[in-house]
Amino acid sequence: MDQTVGILHPGSMGAAVAACATTNAGEVLWCETGRGAASVERAARFGLTPVATLRELLDRSDILVSLCPPAAAEDLAHDVAGYRFAGVYVEANAINPERVQRIARLLEPAAIVVDGGVVGSPPVGGKAATLYLSGPADATERIETLFAGTAVRTTLLGTDIGKASALKLSYSSFQKASRVLVALAVGMAREHGVDQALIEVAAKRTDSYLSEPEYVATTAARAWRWGPELEEAADALTAAGLPPEMLRAAASTLARWDDAKDGELTLTDALDRLVRP
Known part of the structure; x- marks a missing residue:
């Protein structure tokens, strides 16, 4: 039926x-x-x-x-x-x-x-x-x-x-926090004029998110959804007796892009928005 x-x-x-x-x-x-x-x-x-x-x-x-x-x-x-x-x-x-x-x-x-x-x-x-x-x-x-x-x-x-949600957050916490680390690494390198050199170093290694800095703009556009998801994952870590600070820090970084909701950003735009007082 x-x-x-x-x-x-x-x-x-x-x-x-x-x-x-x-x-x-x-x-x-x-x-x-x-x-x-x-x-x-x-x-x-x-x-x-x-x-x-x-x-x-x-x-x-x-x-x-x-x-x-x-x-x-x-x-x-x-x-x-x-x-x-x-x-x-x-x-x-x-x-x-x-x-x-x-x-x-x-x-x-x-x-x-x-x-x-x-x-x-x-x-x-x-x-x-x-x-x-x-x-x-x-x-x-x-x-x-x-x-x-x-x-x-x-x-x-x-x-x-609870099992399905635990699996989802276990996977997405790694995936999303890794993308946030890329943004911070490329942003730091850009401030010193070595961002292209960083990308070239990363490109020599296999499966490195650092070799795909263009994805930072996509991360920024999705930050309004990803940040709360990482907060959920941090709560799950706390409940399991594991330290949540890394994921909360990643969520805090994503919050700097909250106003970029589903927008069309360039890598430069995304990094500029990340550098805030």
Whole structure:
């Protein structure tokens, strides 16, 4: 039987994941109330069906996928809990395991909560992403079926809520903090006029982010999302008894680019914005 899927909300990743769900779902819905013009355009481009209210979205959806900025994840779950959503709730945000477990306690037993973590680029234009899942077996099986044969590959990590989020943050904390270190290294080298020499040194080594300084501008444009994600990862380190200071410092560096949200920057622009009193 076809399932109806709701997406909260159709950002660059959320809309692309939701579009993949249209392959096997009867309908994929999103709530247009309070969303900007960019969300409306993106949702239309990906073939998502708008509804007027959150209540309508929840009443009609069998499966709800939450993909939003990390800071908003818990507030969004509270909104959903207020309507006693009774389907499968996929908490797919980049938040730490303790927050996922709080969200599960908030939504259960009315809803069945699945912990999810998306690794990879938005699945468009030939790109693919992996959705790691942990939670009740019957519910994770439904999500695997939903994305079967699409550019969203699913991998099951077990039944414990928190495993998928832990994997996501473990991977993304390295990936994102490494990009921040590139920005600082290139910025320091530029101040002394040796940035090109630094890049040449890095290019002699394999798999060095330093050999790709042009990615610094992309990092700056994504800082508004990456910074909060690293704060989530730092909280996860603290909960595990590990030192969080390195990731908090990387998040603090990213905060200098907060006003560059999704902008078109050059490497020079990004480095100039990084050098602030």
